[in-house]
Amino acid sequence: MPAALLFRQCRRQVLALFLSLLFVAIASSATADDDATTDGAASGNTTTIRAAAAEVNITPTEPVYIVGPTGMSTGVADELFARVLVIDDGNAPLAIVTCDLVGTGIPYADALRKSIEEVAGIPADRVMFNCSHTHNGPGASLPADDSDKSYGRDVLKKITAITAEAMKNLEPAVIRVGREPCQIGFNRRLPTSDRVTMTVNPNGPVVPWVDVLAVYGENNKRIGILFSYAAHPVVIHSASTLISGDYSGYAATHLGRMLQASPRKGGVMMFAQGCGGNINAFPLKGGVDAANRVGLVLAQAVTRVQLQDVTPAPIVNASVERALPFQDPLPLKEAEELLATRPGDLRFQRLHKLAKDGPSPDMPFPLSGFAIGDEVCIIALPHEMFCDYQLWADKHSPYKQTFVFGYTNGVHGYVAAKKDLKMGLLRAGYGAEATPSRMPLKLESEAIVRDGISELWKKLDSAKDGSDTNE
């Protein structure tokens, strides 16, 4: 056969194959506002996924302290919400809770997860509790006594109640995931001649995408869309003393509005904060209008994402406990000498105080994870994780798509990367230097975090085989 003819014939076959693959790809993908089939069980897999979502308004009714303007709120720019997505694979349900709070301590998160277990029947270790870290939202804590007059207790009850409600409303569902390029913030650590200062660093790491997990019920009903982006919600910050969910709150609102017009109306729009410890949404202190616009950009990105069906499979979970050590305080004499050189320097004052106080106990570091088959993994990290950890986890994950949440199950301050901690006590800048209550983390913290994430993957892998998942 002449080579030219062979080439022409092969070309037709290659073209046919390409078109077939293209058809399959198009048929199995959809954007967040597309119409699509939703019968997960129709794939022939024995696992049937059921899901439900719910939301509740958690806007404080009285003035609360908000960290952005470092004072009491004077009103409400936009309402705060807590939202829950419950997914049940037939073996055990799990819940992802997101809320427009700046953060809570680990004890509060533990209490909430325990409450959900007791009332809604979802095991505490299958509950993830993510705070958006809006700087114009309050924190939540529990009062020492049994007083009912507590914002934190009120929020806990509300979240528990909507989770129980969602448990009652479970319906057959299909899960789809996708990732879309997006950027609304910049790395905020710029090295200058004497120290890292908080301003835009165009050469610093960021997580330039939004991860989306969408859940659809029967008859094209949208149950919920969970989207995650990594950046401090500080577009309002001190520009206003009003309560607001900042860009993440506006993104959820815009998304709901935009998708309202699509064939599948409704659904709960949930934002989960990623590892945005060293990323600020831009512009810091740009005001309420700017936060609204930034939210719109993020919402538009979510509507663009090409979603892929996740093959129904048992959803396994795993938990790992680690502790991150703090650096030893300076010897008192050294700290005194340092302070004598610059008595007015806040950093020197802190180092002197910490030298007098003595070593701090390690930072608790609970990790948890969910996995759906080999396709999707959600890793939940506590605290204000630097984005370097999310990028590392994304790069090394054995799963097709990995969501990495920060600010989950408790927030006790920043977890900087080794490269940042290495800059030293006086140069590392905010987020990697001493605070009034603790020294910076030791350099080996990075290895401990990475090891914890790797251990989590191992446990998730074991859990698929029916092994025990908890340490």
Place this chain on the structure above:
Amino acid sequence: MNNKTSSTSGSCRVLLATGPLVPLLLLLSLFLPTAVYGEEAADELTYRAGAASIDVTPPAIGTSLALRPARSTGVAEPLFARALVLEGDSPASGSQDNNSAKGKKVRVAIITNDFCGFDLPFNDRLLKAISAATGIPPSHIMINCSHNHSAPFIGDWAPPADVGPQPWHDELVEKFVTVTKQAADSLRPARLRIHREPTQLGMNRRLKHNGDVIMSTNPHGSNLPWTDVLSVEVPKVERVAVLFTYGAHPVIVQRASTLIGGDYPGYTIKRLEAMAKAGGTGGVFMFGQGASGDINAFPLAGGMQAADIAGRDLSYAVLRAIRAPGHVLKSNDLRVAATEVQLPLQDPPPVDQIKSRIAYTKDEKRKRWLEGLLAMAENPDKESPAKSLRYPISAFAFGNELCIVALPHETFSYYTHFTETVSPFANNLVLGYTNGVNGYVATKRDYLLGAAGGYEASPLGSAINYTTRLAPNPESQAIIEQGIRTVLDQVDGQKK
């Protein structure tokens, strides 16, 4: 750009070497500042410079705002034009410029302003008037528009089409002449110091989605994440001017307000001026817009407050650059080169394609533009506009140490990166929107996308006003690149 750090200043060396005499010398220096300092500074004052600024705010009510149907309803911040005139020596050899004979003084003017843009004819009018009044040749003048969308565009092609010449346009020409003349009349010895500082307040706005380019943040697109800062100063005596650049559309206010204002560049300067005033230093702060046809400051339409805050961040970056040692120019040579290339324009797209686009276009304004395009496509001989687009390029070179390159129109950021790649100069400062603005100039890759090229590059793109020109041909990129190489070659002192 590679900045070379300047050496320890002579005055510092004197102080360090004198040991116990330091307090005495410090005391003396209070009475004889120039005796200790002036001699060394004189070595660095290799150029002569003058700067001035003038309020050019158009009528507050009813002024057409850039490329928008909305008219102004007031003034949030005044608009300014600012001029920097620099004088150096004609190099011993090498200049291609007929006006720069050996040993002669060479004078250039950089005029920045808060307008959205001036079309080529209006810019020519400005160049002619300024040249006549100051004696500075038109080829030695760069007029850079910040491309601020809270200010008018002056030109025939810009919508809304019903806005023609206004009485204040004549006043504007006079003001541009006045401010340049003031700068030229105040020349005094000064040193030039250049520094590049990383910063970012904008993002590439061309995101590929479903085969089309849409306008949204593209974290992987081309960007210009820095500000170049040229300090013109007499150290420890006075600051003459600070010319700083950044490449991003000033659209943070945009449709969020109908008030006239300077968007982030205006707020940056306002903050720098306030800081300078508080610090007891003066100087004219000037913003030069980079080649940012594909970059938007963020967030689009975020409002005045957001523009102010973005301006704050840029002002901090400029301040860091001013405080950095930077690279002090040692030379006193000043070379000028200018060329004008012609970019071939595309033919109108197929009639069917235009009709199909008209069918689903809901926006009436866009529909009218497309109907104009359709008329061109159906009657190419009768309706066709110009076949090419003027593209003037100029360069000012300061010894072999710094080159300021000016590109016209809404040129894409790629051309800045290209200029930096091929330039023989250690420091390059690239301006866009200079000496005429008539729509976007994208890259070959963008034009080859055809109808999927998006707002800026598609022949169907709404950015192109079809009454004056169509999208440039993909070959335009090579023509621009050659033009840039040509002016760089002409001002490259090492080549001669």
